Structures are given as structure tokens and as C-alpha cells.
Amino acid sequence: MPDTGNGVANPVAPTLSVRALRLPENQTGVPGVAEMVGGLTLVQNRLNAQLLQTNFSAVMDEATLRANLLQPNPPSIYAVRWQGHQCFCAWRAGELLGLIDVGAGFVGEHLLLPDDAPLGFLRFLVLPERPEQMEDVVEALLSAAERFWRQQHVGHIVAFDASTGYPQFQAGLGALPGGWDTHMRVLTQAGFQLTDRFYALRRPLDQPLEELIPVGQLSLVMRGKPADRHYQIYRQVDQIGRARVRELTVAEGQHTVRIANLLDLYIDAEWRGQNIGKWLLRRVLNDALLQGFHQVLVHVPHRAFILQNLLTQHGFQEQNYRGYTLEKALTR
Structure with a gap:
């Protein structure tokens, strides 16, 4: 009481x-x-x-x-x-x-x-x-x-x-x-x-980016629905990388903006440093542009320094956000 x-x-x-x-x-x-x-x-x-x-x-x-x-x-x-x-x-x-x-x-x-x-x-x-x-x-x-x-x-x-x-x-x-x-x-x-x-980083989608396959014997498989798409990178039969993009629709002022929410981008440790992550990110960005998305959003853990550098190199800008x-x- x-x-x-x-x-x-x-x-x-x-x-x-x-x-x-x-x-x-x-x-x-x-x-x-x-x-x-x-x-x-x-x-x-x-x-x-x-x-x-x-x-x-x-x-x-x-x-x-x-x-x-x-x-x-x-x-x-x-x-x-x-x-x-x-x-x-x-x-x-x-x-x-x-x-x-x-x-x-x-x-x-x-x-x-x-x-x-x-x-x-x-x-x-x-x-x-x-x-x-x-x-x-x-x-x-x-x-x-x-x-x-x-x-x-x-x-x-x-x-x-x-x-x-x-x-x-x-x-x-x-x-x-x-x-x-x-x-x-x-x-x-x-x-x-x-x-x-x-952290939160965003990037507008305007022009396609050049994609160069960095090493031989790589293949990319896409699964899931357009609103929740999974990317898987294989070298021969072994999966060595992945990404995931989910559709997000938000209202900004008088407009509705379609955002590609990049939930995952990962390359196995032994295959890093060979531009495979760069190739995968560019494929994700180009696909998002073709699907009519206006922007890409990604939330990044503060310890993911390599991912942060890769994103900023591709035009992502840090937002006024901390989680x-x-x-x-x-x-x-």
C-alpha cells in the first residue's frame, strides 16, 4: 500500500x-x-x-x-x-x-x-x-x-x-x-x-555500381521473397558469405519512402581481404536500385570496424542515432 x-x-x-x-x-x-x-x-x-x-x-x-x-x-x-x-x-x-x-x-x-x-x-x-x-x-x-x-x-x-x-x-x-x-x-x-x-548509416540509391567478381569459382544464389531477400556466396560447394535485405516503408513528410534494410553482410574470415565483401555489397545495392528502393539503411555494431569502413567507402552516411x-x- x-x-x-x-x-x-x-x-x-x-x-x-x-x-x-x-x-x-x-x-x-x-x-x-x-x-x-x-x-x-x-x-x-x-x-x-x-x-x-x-x-x-x-x-x-x-x-x-x-x-x-x-x-x-x-x-x-x-x-x-x-x-x-x-x-x-x-x-x-x-x-x-x-x-x-x-x-x-x-x-x-x-x-x-x-x-x-x-x-x-x-x-x-x-x-x-x-x-x-x-x-x-x-x-x-x-x-x-x-x-x-x-x-x-x-x-x-x-x-x-x-x-x-x-x-x-x-x-x-x-x-x-x-x-x-x-x-x-x-x-x-x-x-x-x-x-x-x-550506429545507423543510410545511402541514397541513384546510379548503378560496377561489379567485378574478385576471385574465380564464385557463385551467388538469391533466395526468399523480394521483400525479404537472402544472398548466399559459394566457392564451388562451400558457402563463404551471405547478406540479407528486407523491405521497409516509412513516411517522410508528405512522401512514402521505400528503404532496403540491410540486415546482414558477412564473409568468412579466411576469405576476407579479397574484395568479396565489396562485390557482395555492390550486388545488393544494384539489386535494390533495380527493385525501386530509394535508400539503403543498415544498423552496425560499434565493433564492426571493417564493415563500417566498407559502407562509408560506398557512400553511406552516419545518422544521428545510437542504440x-x-x-x-x-x-x-
Whole structure:
């Protein structure tokens, strides 16, 4: 029960309640959260308002919201093997004060780890609008999240992991936008530490580039759909490189801009330094131009120095953006 400030609890102050987000009873056959009567609309409004505070993000309609927040295997652009997923909402007197979306599972190099060692994910966090509510709501949401992670036998938590973001958020990048200072403050106060930083680079598409195959016996295979295209480079029968481009449509002023979102560009270590990456990048740029894209966007980890140099050599310009990933060990 909230304290009035003089050491005496206020008996009439409404109680802060944290509940797991579920569908209403008539849609699931099991009891739903009381606040979910009309509550899904409140969640949708608050979440969309938060999403629109950063570039390359789009609002969620009800179907998209349900897929992202209420499914055990929510959609993501990058590969995720989910072990568990839950969204918690903080309510007081029918008012939605905050939200935390958490999960457990495996991403990136952890995809092949044994099932008894999942990572914990803090996918998204909506904070209270009023500063005086911040401490209680954040503590309640993180406590609910921690109970979930412990139930999933999680030992390490990644907040705003790049791989687990909503497809509608920052072109699918799950990192914490650098301008979200309050999020950064409450997470670092809760023991999270910065681990990764991301840059955003863009390039307009105007003229085709010359493509020169750098070494012999290379072949390029394209798979997937035009809206999500995968490139694979082979030397004889061995795959030595890859790239991936996904279509992104954003509104800029009065115009709609089609952006080719470069999600991956990789060459095996033993084949680097032979201009294979340059050839692959130029093929990606030329294909994007032929498909009618206006620009190319790529988010780059701060340690990817070679990729950053390659992109800038081909006319990419760094944007006013930083994204961050934080981590924390969950002690027993």
C-alpha cells in the first residue's frame, strides 16, 4: 500500500497491481486479467506512443499487437528460439502505468546452447508518464520480470537485445534508442550494464555500381521473397558469405519512402581481404536500385570496424542515432 510520506500508509490510495497480459476470457477459455476489459486498447495506445519516439518505427494494429505481446513465439526479424514469453502491465485504478515485455530463450551464438541455459530477454519497457510514479512502477515491473526469469531458470539477462525487437520497432532492431534517457537511467540503477552500441548509416540509391567478381569459382544464389531477400556466396560447394535485405516503408513528410534494410553482410574470415565483401555489397545495392528502393539503411555494431569502413567507402552516411544493449547477471 502506498505511503503518504509521513510514515503512515494511506488506506484509501488505490493499490498498484502488476498482472500478466492475457486475452479476455471469452477469447481464451481461461480467466483473463480484469483490466483487460478494454485494456488491450490502452496497451496499444501507450505502446504505439512509445514506438513513435524513434525513427524507422511503425504503429501496431490490434492483430500485430496480439502477435507481438500475447504469443508464446512472437515474431522477430532475426532468429530466436523461444523458451518462454510474457508481458506484464502495471495498473492502478484502471489506469495503465507501465509495461514490460520479457522472454527467455536463445539468440545468435547462443542458439546452439543446451536447453538448460537460456538467456533472459527484456524486450521492451513502457515507463510511467509522471515522474512521481516512476520508482514504484519500475520496481514492481522488474520484480515481476525477475520472477518470470527465475521460473525459466535464467542466469543472464539481455535488455533490448538487437535480435529480439518488434519488427515494427527501428526496422526490427531491438536496441534501446540513445535518446531514451529515463530508460537508460532506471535500467542502470537496477544493475544493468552497457555491452553493445549500434550506429545507423543510410545511402541514397541513384546510379548503378560496377561489379567485378574478385576471385574465380564464385557463385551467388538469391533466395526468399523480394521483400525479404537472402544472398548466399559459394566457392564451388562451400558457402563463404551471405547478406540479407528486407523491405521497409516509412513516411517522410508528405512522401512514402521505400528503404532496403540491410540486415546482414558477412564473409568468412579466411576469405576476407579479397574484395568479396565489396562485390557482395555492390550486388545488393544494384539489386535494390533495380527493385525501386530509394535508400539503403543498415544498423552496425560499434565493433564492426571493417564493415563500417566498407559502407562509408560506398557512400553511406552516419545518422544521428545510437542504440544500446544492456546486460545483467541474475544472482541466486
